[in-house]
Amino acid sequence: MxxxxxxxxxxxxxxxxSLRPLRASDVGLISMYAADPKLARAxxxxxxxxxxxxxxxxxxxxxxxxxxxxxxxxxxxxxxxAEVLGLISLAxxxxxxxxxFYWVAPAFWNVGFATEAVRTLLAHNPHQxxxxxxEAFQDSPGSARVxxxxxxxxxxxxxxxxxxxxxLVPTWTYMLKTGL
Numbered sequence: 001m002x003x004x005x006x007x008x009x010x011x012x013x014x015x016x017x018s019l020r021p022l023r024a025s026d027v028g029l030i031s032m033y034a035a036d037p038k039l040a041r042a043x044x045x046x047x048x049x050x051x052x053x054x055x056x057x058x059x060x061x062x063x064x065x066x067x068x069x070x071x072x073x074x075x076x077x078x079x080x081x082a083e084v085l086g087l088i089s090l091a092x093x094x095x096x097x098x099x100x101f102y103w104v105a106p107a108f109w110n111v112g113f114a115t116e117a118v119r120t121l122l123a124h125n126p127h128q129x130x131x132x133x134x135e136a137f138q139d140s141p142g143s144a145r146v147x148x149x150x151x152x153x154x155x156x157x158x159x160x161x162x163x164x165x166x167x168l169v170p171t172w173t174y175m176l177k178t179g180l
Contacts, residue, residue, distance in 0.1 A: 009021040009126070013120075014116050014119075015116065016079050016081065016116060017075055017076040017078065017117075018078055019120055020073055021062070021063075021070075021072060022058075022059045023073075026055075026083070026084055027055050029082065030055045030084055033084070033086075033105040033106070034050050039103060040164035041162065041164045042103065043162070043163075044101075048163075068092075069092075070090050071087055071088070072087065073085075074086045074088065074113060081108075082108075084105070085104060086104035086105055092129075093133070095130075096128065096131070096180065097131045097133065098131075099133045100118065100121075100133070104117075110142065114142075114143070115146045115150060118147070122150060128180060130179075130180040131177050131178065132176045134147050134174045134176075135172065135174065136172050136174070137162070137169050137171055138169070144172050144174075148174070152174035156173055157170060157172060
């Protein structure tokens, strides 16, 4: 019998929140935030309207040992904030590269949570990536600012499909070399 090791995600602490793995109790808050059309339109993968079971399925995928992506919750309970402020994730790619995704609930926009989450995750580099890639929709300059504030370099324009918009959306693509 071959037993595959279960890869567990570590928790990382920043000044205002911790980045911790998803848990089943996160369904309610994530569902509430993801149902907001402003948030859904700012992401690739959140549908609007939000169908039943989508968040439960995401948490189940993120908890599986063979997951394709590591997802952390921005948990603000350590400083009196909400238990879920947003999500940040890394999807491994070839050649020691990872793709970064993140969102913060609209109630917490423009207070630096996204920048703090990205910096915290990059400082710990859980995938030991030599390069990170990320993108921002061109109608979301705040997301682009998060990436440039964290040291990402602009690579060029592209487009990505947004489920909520049911359309291809122009993006700016960014890259960060870690020095590994």
